[in-house]
Every structure is written in C-alpha cells, then in structure tokens.
Amino acid sequence: MTQRVNFLLIALFSMLLAACSSSQQGRYAMEHDAAPLRKPTELEMQDAIVTPVVKSASASRPYEVRGKRYTPMLDETGYAEEGIASWYGRKFHNYHTSNGEVYDMFAMTAAHKTLPLPSFARVTNLDNGKSVIVRVNDRGPFHEDRIIDLSYSAAYKLGYYRQGTARVKVEAVTLANSAPRLSYIQVAAGSTLANVEALAFQLRQQYHVPTNIVEKDGIYRLRLGPIKDAAEAQAVLEKLKQNQFQNAFLLYSE
Template identity: 65%
Template sequence: MTARFRFIYRTIMTLVLASLLTACGSRYHIRHDKAPLREPTALEMQDAIVTNEKKSVSANRPYTVLGKRYTPISDERGYQKEGIASWYGRKFHGYHTSNGEIFNMFDMTAAHKTLPLPSFARVTNLENGRTAIVRINDRGPFHEDRLIDLSYAAAYKLGYHLKGTARVKVEAITLTRESPRLTYVQVAAGSNLENIQVLANQLQQELGLGTAITFEDDLYKLRVGPITDDNQAQSLLKTLQQGQFSRAFLLYSEQEL
C-alpha cells in the first residue's frame, strides 16, 4: 500500500466515521418540523372513533422532561381546559410516540402532558368553532404556554395549520363502563419473592387495603389495591411517595390483578 493510497484510505474512513457519528447523534431525520408535502384527505380528517381502551402502564407513570416532573392523571372523566394548541408533522412522522406506537401526521391523534394514554378528547378551535375528536397517544408539548399538540391532520381540520397555534378547548371523552376502572399503586419490585411477600403483609396491616403480587419481566411486582375512587388513589399515592416509596406510581386495570 503506497503512502498516497494510505492517505486516501484514512481520509475516506474519517469521513465515513464522522458521518456515522452525526447520524447516531441525531434522533430525527430533519432538524426543524415541517408540514407534509400534501394536504390530508377527507378520510384522514374523520374524527377518531372513541373506544374503551386499556391504559398503558409504562406511559402513565410520572416522568421528567427538561427538569420538570409531570404526573399523569388517573381518570380523564370530566377533564376540560382551555389553552394553546400547536401541531407536529414531518419531523416526528414515523417515530415512536410515548405510547409505543408509530406517529403518523395524517392520523387524528394528539400529545398531552397529563391525560392518560391512550384517551380521547374533543378539541374545539375557539377562534372559528371547528372541532375534531382525537386519540391522545403521546406526551407533550413541553412548552409552558401550550396545552396540547395535535397531528398535522387534526390541526388542518381545525384550520390553524398555517398559523401554527390556536386557542382551543380540550374536553375529554369517555364511554360508560359496565364496571369501574380499577386503580392500583405499584410500590415495589424485586427478584426475591419472600421479601416482597413480607412487605405486602406489612402494607396490608398498615393501610387496610388489599395487595397483589404479579411476576413480570423477571421481577415480582407489589401493588396495593384495587381502588375504585380516584381521589382515594391519588391521596394514597401521595402518602406513599412522601414515605419510603418515592417511586410509587398508579396503574390501571379493567379487572382485578
């Protein structure tokens, strides 16, 4: 191998490595969000169909973004709030949402900081009266002055896709359930069943509530419940978090564990 060839080879490999590092360091394929290259179709702008879906356990745990901690609410019934809506499109198209699904800017979906995932909401543009029903399957927008982030198709239907933001009213939509949703508080997880059982007995005596132990992902998980009253669940969670269970969180089930 001549000196000139070695120089060319090293130069090419350096450029290839730099390219790979740049690609690995960037999560999205474009830096700034953009609108799609076509308009949504009438079919794509049909309201989301409201169903009773099982809530995600992992996506409804407390989380921290940009140094701020958010605690998702356990029950969206009665939720209603006004604020600023934005939209997101091509930059995030094809990437995973907080719910583990693939974001499609032409689906009638939305991101919200605290509504359960998934859930449904009617969004009304207060500037023109247009409405859209969306399925919330993502977290955001993480701006203090914004309430909800709609897919491009939903923003198009509400008529603010060119402005970028609009003042809206968000109203959660729920279906009547045959039985109440059950809430549990997960307090601990470990590989030693005996230790988990001892802790379960202690909590039963202290709280006067039932406990459930499940085996998932090679861990025994201890949950307190079930609880059917949301205020009671929130109060219990707060009490446990202020004690020795700072990482406790709520989870939901349509049937007893």
C-alpha cells in the same frame, strides 16, 4: 510506517466525529418539522371514534423532560383546560409514539403531557368554534405555553394549520360522556346528478335505508343513512362491498 499510522489515526478520528455527529441528530431523519405535500382527505378528517381502551402501564409512570417532571393522570374524567395548541407533521410521521403506536399525521391523534395513553379528547378552536375528537397516543408538546400537539389532519380540520398554533379548549371524552353518532355510508360519487339520483332510488329499494346526496365542487356524493345502529351500518356496508361497491366506506355524524 509512521506516516501510515498517522493516516490511520486521522481516519479513525474522523469516523468517530462522524458517528458523534450522527448520534446528535437524534432519531428523526428531518431536522425541522414540515407540513405534508397534500391536504387530508374527507375520510382522514373524521373524528376519532371513542372506544374502550386499555391504558398503557409504561406511559402512566412519572417522567422527566428538560429538567421538568410530569405525572400522568390515572383517570381523565372531568379534565378540561384552555390554552395553546400546536401541530406536528412530516418529521415525526411513521415514528413510534410514547405508547408504542406509529404516528400518522393524517390520523385524528394528539400528544398531551399528562392525559392517559391512550385516551380521547375534544379540542375546540376558540377563535372559530370548530372542534374535533382526537385519540391521545403521544407525549408533548414540551413548550411552557402549549397544552396539546395535534396531528396535521386535526389542525387542518380546526383551521389553524397555516399559522401553526391556536387558542383551544381541551376536554376529556370517555364512553360515559360521548354522544352516540349516526352512521352514514358513502357509496359512490359522480358529476351527473340524474345518474346519482337513479342509483339512490335503486339502493333505497334494495337496502331499505334513507339516502342523501351531498354536492361539493361539482361532484355529487351518494350516502346511505343516517343509520342509528352501528352494527346495522356495518352489515349494510358489507353487503354493499359484496355487490360491486367495493370502495364504499363509513362516515359518522359530527
């Protein structure tokens, strides 16, 4: 009987240790972050579209991490800062961000310690001049030498996904200071230029919008545009989808 009690106590103690160990691992399944197993698509590397947003009340409250207190901005207008950017990927993919959205490492998003959530920012790589517009929807990075954490797609577009960090300039973007962008619609792609040109002629006659053909790696991509009015671009896209071009999608000028 005594041996049985001792065995049960040992088993119970082992279960408690396992539970403690599991809780210490935290909310993430991966212990260390890693890059995804594929590169972002052309569509995934488009800048975030600046839209009207409702700021998260819960994400606007002061908070504390590792003994340091942070006070989020109530108005990001005019914010600009230079420093080090990093990126985060698979470890955090599909987990909730600080404002309740779901993190997607292939979306144009970012984490910032004090910018309002959500908000938008232009991030420029100071070493190569490349820039992206991201939607800020998370808190971090909580390292003294870093000012912003970008999604994998954003870091890929800025050209620093291999080295992990880069010197950047971060500037808040609002509806008031965001430049209007031209719309394009990618309709089709093929390896035979003559066929793509014939389709371009047909679509120009049918939809009365300009066309352009972009070649990359031996593939010719047919796009309608530029279209200045966003509503018109959306209307043309819907017509294309109804007329056998179900895979057509919108693109925007840089």
